[in-house]
Structure formats: structure tokens, C-alpha cells
Amino acid sequence: MSxxxxxxxxxxxxxxxxxxxGDEEVLNGVSxxxxxxxxxxxxxxxxxxxxxxxxxxxRLTEFEGGRIALDGTPTDEMxxxxxxxxxxxxxxxxxxxxxxxxxxNVMLGLRRVRGHSKEEAEARALEELEQVGLGDQxxxxxxxxxxxxxxxxxxxxxxxxxxxxxxxxxPTSALDPELIGEVLGVMRDLADQGMTMLCVTHEMGFxxxxxxxxxxxxxxxxxxxxxxxxxxxxPRHERTAQFLDRLTSLHGGDHG
Amino acid sequence: MAERAAGTDADSASGSRARFGDRDVxxxxxxxxxxxxxxxxxxxxxxxxxxxxxxxxxxxxVPPSLFRGVAAGVPVVGGAFEALAFAFEYAPALVNALWLTxxxxxxxxxxxxxxxxxxxxxxxxxxxxxxxxxxxxELLRGTPLLAQLFVLYYGFPWLTRFFxxxxxxxxxxxxxxxxFVAVIGFTLNSAAYQAEYIxxxxxxxxxxxxxxxxxxxxxRVEGVRFVVLPQALRYAIPGWTNELVYLVKYSSLxxxxxxxxxxxxxxxxxxxxxxxxxxxxxxxxxxxxVVVTATNLxxxxxxxxxxxxxxxxxxx
Amino acid sequence: xxxxxxxxxxxxxxxxxxxxxxxYLGDGLAVTLALTAASLVVGFAAGxxxxxxxxxxxxxxxxxxxxxGRAVRNAGVVLRGTPIVVIIMLAYFSxxxxxxxxxxxxxxxxRSAAYQTQIFxxxxxxxxxxxxxxxxxxxxxKYQSIRHVVLPQALRRSVPGFxxxxxxxxxxxxxxxAIGLAELLTKSYDLFQSVxxxxxxxxxxxxxxxxxxxxxxxxxxxxxxxNEAVSVPGGERx
Numbered sequence: 008m009s010x011x012x013x014x015x016x017x018x019x020x021x022x023x024x025x026x027x028x029g030d031e032e033v034l035n036g037v038s039x040x041x042x043x044x045x046x047x048x049x050x051x052x053x054x055x056x057x058x059x060x061x062x063x064x065x066r067l068t069e070f071e072g073g074r075i076a077l078d079g080t081p082t083d084e085m086x087x088x089x090x091x092x093x094x095x096x097x098x099x100x101x102x103x104x105x106x107x108x109x110x111x112n113v114m115l116g117l118r119r120v121r122g123h124s125k126e127e128a129e130a131r132a133l134e135e136l137e138q139v140g141l142g143d144q145x146x147x148x149x150x151x152x153x154x155x156x157x158x159x160x161x162x163x164x165x166x167x168x169x170x171x172x173x174x175x176x177x178p179t180s181a182l183d184p185e186l187i188g189e190v191l192g193v194m195r196d197l198a199d200q201g202m203t204m205l206c207v208t209h210e211m212g213f214x215x216x217x218x219x220x221x222x223x224x225x226x227x228x229x230x231x232x233x234x235x236x237x238x239x240x241x242p243r244h245e246r247t248a249q250f251l252d253r254l255t256s257l258h259g260g261d262h263g
Numbered sequence: 264m265a266e267r268a269a270g271t272d273a274d275s276a277s278g279s280r281a282r283f284g285d286r287d288v289x290x291x292x293x294x295x296x297x298x299x300x301x302x303x304x305x306x307x308x309x310x311x312x313x314x315x316x317x318x319x320x321x322x323x324x325v326p327p328s329l330f331r332g333v334a335a336g337v338p339v340v341g342g343a344f345e346a347l348a349f350a351f352e353y354a355p356a357l358v359n360a361l362w363l364t365x366x367x368x369x370x371x372x373x374x375x376x377x378x379x380x381x382x383x384x385x386x387x388x389x390x391x392x393x394x395x396x397x398x399x400x401e402l403l404r405g406t407p408l409l410a411q412l413f414v415l416y417y418g419f420p421w422l423t424r425f426f427x428x429x430x431x432x433x434x435x436x437x438x439x440x441x442x443f444v445a446v447i448g449f450t451l452n453s454a455a456y457q458a459e460y461i462x463x464x465x466x467x468x469x470x471x472x473x474x475x476x477x478x479x480x481x482x483r484v485e486g487v488r489f490v491v492l493p494q495a496l497r498y499a500i501p502g503w504t505n506e507l508v509y510l511v512k513y514s515s516l517x518x519x520x521x522x523x524x525x526x527x528x529x530x531x532x533x534x535x536x537x538x539x540x541x542x543x544x545x546x547x548x549x550x551x552x553v554v555v556t557a558t559n560l561x562x563x564x565x566x567x568x569x570x571x572x573x574x575x576x577x578x579x
Numbered sequence: 580x581x582x583x584x585x586x587x588x589x590x591x592x593x594x595x596x597x598x599x600x601x602x603y604l605g606d607g608l609a610v611t612l613a614l615t616a617a618s619l620v621v622g623f624a625a626g627x628x629x630x631x632x633x634x635x636x637x638x639x640x641x642x643x644x645x646x647x648g649r650a651v652r653n654a655g656v657v658l659r660g661t662p663i664v665v666i667i668m669l670a671y672f673s674x675x676x677x678x679x680x681x682x683x684x685x686x687x688x689x690r691s692a693a694y695q696t697q698i699f700x701x702x703x704x705x706x707x708x709x710x711x712x713x714x715x716x717x718x719x720x721k722y723q724s725i726r727h728v729v730l731p732q733a734l735r736r737s738v739p740g741f742x743x744x745x746x747x748x749x750x751x752x753x754x755x756x757a758i759g760l761a762e763l764l765t766k767s768y769d770l771f772q773s774v775x776x777x778x779x780x781x782x783x784x785x786x787x788x789x790x791x792x793x794x795x796x797x798x799x800x801x802x803x804x805x806n807e808a809v810s811v812p813g814g815e816r817x
Contacts (some may be wrong), residue, residue, distance in 0.1 A: 067712055092718030102713035106732045106811050116717035119727060150813030161713075168717055405746075405792040407753035410764055410784060417771065418780045508660070515662040519756065526664060533672075540673035547661045547669075554660040 014147035018043045018203055026059055031167030033059045046204045048214040051224035057207040058142040061174045065094040092120055095165030101157040103149040109160045110145040113167045135163035139193050155186030159193055175206040202203030209258040221246045300552050307358045307427055321359055327351040331542040360528030361549055367514040370446050372507055375453030383461035403455035409516050412448045446519040460502030464495040497568055504561035511553050593779040597786055600770055608790055614683055614752045617663030621688025622695045630699025658693035664757050666690055671758045683755040691748050698740035702733040735809050742802040746795045752761055
């Protein structure tokens, strides 16, 4: 946790979040705070509401109850496009714009949302691609890139908007095992540079080494929330121990 | 290859309703409207063929005078009754002519199918015959249907004479000679389009199917006949629906070689009562009824013959 | 084409008749081409927004937008279910659109719009939902996302469907015969119906059919070339 004065609001505050699809309750009163430069990893069985939680943060999904505030401002009082500009998102299946080169993928938001000139946008895009190690692939189309490269372009696209917070929705789940490392490497660099990150991932090696906190979500409830040492060594709940054990044996590999 | 595609969504207007209750009511209403529409049409045909058992041929079951003058002077309502009176007065003659539209469509698509299957098979599997098929298909698909009808009707006067000479043509149940010429034209044209739909469907059957057929000892022809075609023809149903809808609409071109089908009947009446708009709108409503019926019918057929587990029943 | 066309020697009387009237037919060809182009432009101008309205109209929260979407769908069902000759007659006689060329353009154009709507609707729906989400997640508005992300991909995918539509419209211009528009088929009809020349029908229809055939062929090849030219390297996995 960072050491700001107690009167400062947290960068992200999620308070008593409720979300349902039809009769199914997906999120059941979830609350947590994130300070600037935190890296929080969200784990839990499939269907536990992890992705939904991320999508509530940038309002790709609307929620029924509770409040989310970014830098002290409730997100429902913000313009949704402005909110999303400040909150970057990386998707499980990359979702690169299929008709644009890597460079133009990054440029589009700069041009249309931030109003950069073509030259400015291009320079910034190349800088971001350089940062994720893809300066030489700027003119490649998504279909010409490997999955790992596509996901790194996806990260560059989000970073270009200068977000305060980055959301990662299972960024490595769609990748072949040998490509996972390059993406985790980029994420680790980001964390080292002080980016605030909220990640849904099953990569336990990454969680152990990089996360400031791990949250275990099950059945729409936040079962346990604490630093990695606590959850891995001294979990308060039996369920947490079982789940993390199983994940570690499946995804414990120390990629990148 | 999907030429003339995208005509099969006539019922998608009601497709956005999510709840099942609504949909059931919608379906029921559709069936009811269909039954009413066709019940009325068959009753009319029966009446006209039998020389007028219920009412004199081509006269309304309900006298149009019933609506005439009702609420005269009242805006909108008076106009609606006037339109109703008009519809009741002229619809019987149009329904009478609709018979030829249906005959042209049904006979042509059936005969066209008989030609289309070997045409498609030879385009896919043949050598020399593949070239003959390609030439035929591309020629017929590359030129306007109306030009094709003109060639048959004006270019081969002996064809018309031949049909006129046949016993019974133009008398009793047999229609006039021009109808036969039109059927030939639509059949030849439709065969080319149907062949392309079937070819596309044949090519979408996995090649392993024919290999497997040969491996159990079937000949090539038997393999195509008993393994590939039964699958391909199911895949061809959506395209075939388009073709049916297309023929219903384009049968109206027979009017230009004097066939007194629906469109020509509407035109003839309009040229004597000068109510062009009303007559063409009335004709359009009848065409629309037939097209919507054809679409729903083919969707039903598609669901019935669908192989369980293979999409196609639930397609689109 | 130099007019009049020099008539080669040694021809039959019917072929001589065709050559003598080459310029007359040439005018018809020009009308056919102009009618095809004008109708396709009308069809595109109305069909593309209608396609967008059909897809996004039904998801909209606002009742008037949903209403527009439904109206577009119903108009499409009617236009696609009515014979083109009836639509042409209505345009000419009922709406009183004049001259005949404009009536035919309106009829063929709006009918084509109804089909192009389906083409664009299908193409838009084939672009994955993830594309829209990704665009929204960098802060683009819904309009910007449609305009810069969904449509550029959808338009590429609609080229093959558009190719079919071009050939259909081209061939159906001949149905403007019904209102006496002097396009290619009408002109040839007038020629072989004139007294003393009825036997020239084969020569005339041969020439006219060849013209339609060449035009369809050329349209198909050029749109296939266009499809190649606009395709995204490596294919699309949107």
C-alpha cells in the first residue's frame, strides 16, 4: 500500500457492489479499495464474477447496487467515455481492431478520443509499441501477429490513453503456453514503473511476485483479501487454501 | 454464388420479441392470418372453376356495396370504407389471376429442379460436361430474364404455334399457349440459379464423405446419389427459398408475353378504371402474402428435414 | 463508338439492320449503364444507414430509435416481397415520378436499398462484439466506434454481397421496359417489332444479351479485384 495522507481518497473505491443477470446474482456486495501503484490480482472459480467486476469498473457493464469511485469521483457521475479514457482495459481475446495495423490500433484512440494530430499520435504509438517490445511490428496487421504479440499491442493501445488504472481480464488465458511469458513480462515491467493494475489472472507465479494484494472471489462474494504471503501461507478460509493449491499446481509455472 | 440472397427474412419483423409468450401469440396470429388468406383464395378458385357455386365467377362473396357510402364524409374512416369497397370489388379478379402466378412458380421451380441437379453435379464432378454446365449457367445468369422470355416468345414463333395446336390448350383447365412458353422460360432460367445453389451446397459437404462412401464399396455415382446429395440438398434449402421467392415475384414478367397472371390482370383493370395506385397496391398485397407464406413454409421444411445435431434446422 | 457505325459488306439483311441501328442501341446501353449506376448509388445511400439502423436500432434504449429500426425492417420486408415491375409501375403512375428514368431509378434504387440493408446488416453482425467493446474501452463514443471500427470492417465484408447486388440491378434495369424507358432491351424490342424487321430478333437479342453478359462479367471481375484490394493482410480474425 502506498503512503499517502489518510484524507486522500483511494484511487479506486468499490463499495457494496451488486450485479445480477436476470435471476442470477453475479456480484453480492463486493467492497475493496485500491491505492495508486497497487497491483491487485483477482482470482476465483469460473462464473464467480471476476470479469463482471472489471467491466463494472469501466462501465462496460452497468450494475444495480453500490458505488464505484475513481479518485474520489463516483463513476456514475462521470461521462462514460471520459471514465474509459482514464481506465485502460486488456481483453482475454485481445480484440485488436482487425482492419488496422498495430500502429493504427494504438493511434485510433489517440486521434479520436484525445484529439491528437496524426503526427503526434503516430509518434506516441511508436513509443508505446517500443515499450512493449514491438517497435519492429508497427505496420503488421493483427492477423499477421502471434497471440502474444497481439496481446502486447492490446496493452500498448490501452497505455497510450495515459490511464490511471489498468484492467486485465485474463490476458494470458487465450495464449499458447510458450507465449504467456512475454505478456507477463510486459505486465511486470508496468508494475515496476508504478502502474496501478487490477488483474484477473490464474498465473500464480505472477501473483506471488508482483501483486500487492490478492482477492479471492467466489459466488459473487469477496471471500478473502490480503497480501500474497497471507493468502498463500496463512489463508483464513479453507476454501481459499483449496482453490489456491489447485491453481498453483495448474498455473504455478514461473513464466517470464 | 448467393445471388438473390437475403430475401428470406420476411418474418424477422417479429423476431425481436424475446419472451416466449409473445412469440407464441405472434406465431398463432401468423398461422391464423395465413389460414384466412389461403382459405379465402382456395374458396375463390373453387367458386370460379365451378362456374360460380357460391357467387358468379370473379364477384365478391360479400357485395362491395355494403361498404360503399358508409361513413361518407367522415375523414379517414370514410376513406377506409371506400378503400374496403374497392378491394372487395376488384380482389376477386386478381385472385383469379393469382392462380396462374402460382402455377408458373410451382411448375417452373419443380421442372427447374429436375434440370438443376444433374447440372450442378456435372459442374462439380464432370470433365467436358462441367464446361457445358458452366456455359449454360453463366449465360442464363448473365442475361436478363425478360430478354430470355422475348427470345422464346418472339424469336421462336413455332413454339407458340406448337402449344396452340395441342388439344385442349386454352380451353377448360389448360391455360393458353403463352403460359407454356413462360413455363419453359422460367424453368430454363431457374435451373441455372438452382444449379448454383446446389453446387454451393455440394461443395460444402466434406470431401471425406465421398471418400468414405467409396471405401464401403459404393460407385462414384452411387456415392454422390446416396451420400453427398442427401446432405447437400438440405444445405441448399435457404438458397432454394430465395429462388422460390424470386420466382413468385418474377413470374410477373410473363405479363410481357401476354400471360394474364396477377400483374397483367391488375394492369388491365387499372387501364379501364384508371385506379393505378389502388390496383397495384392490391396486387402487391397478394404477392406479399404469397412470398411470406413461401418463406415460412420453407423454414418449416428446413426444420423438418434437418439432421439432428447439424445446424441448418436452427440456421441464420 | 463512331456514329453512324460503318456497315461491313456481305452481311445478311438482318445483321445489316443491327449495324445500321448500332447508335440507337448504343444510346440504350448508355441509359442502362446510367440507370444501374444511379440505382446502386440510391441503394447504397439508403441501404447503409438502414443496415446500421436495423442492427443498432433494436438494441437501443430510446423508444423512437427502436421505432425507426422497426419501420426500416418492415419497409424492407415489403420492398423485398413485391415484384420490381409493380414497384416501377407504382413509382411511375402513382407517385407520378417523371421522367421515366427517375421513376425507374427510385424504384430500382429503393428496392436495392432493401437488399443492401440485408447485406450490410449481415456484415455488421459478423464483426465480433469484442471489437465494439474494445473501441468503447479506449473511450470512443458509440457513434465513433461504429464509424471507425465496425463499419470499416463490415464494408470490406459486404463486397461479395454487393457484387451480387450489382449484377441483379444491372439485369433488372431491363424491366423499366414496363414504363417504356428507352434502355437497351426496350430499344431492341422497338427494333424487332418494327414492320419488316421481325426476323432480326435473333441478331438483336444476341447483341443485346452479349452486352448484358459482358457488363455482368466485367462487374463481377472488377468487384472481385476490389475485394482483393481491400482485404486485410493475413485475413481477419475479428
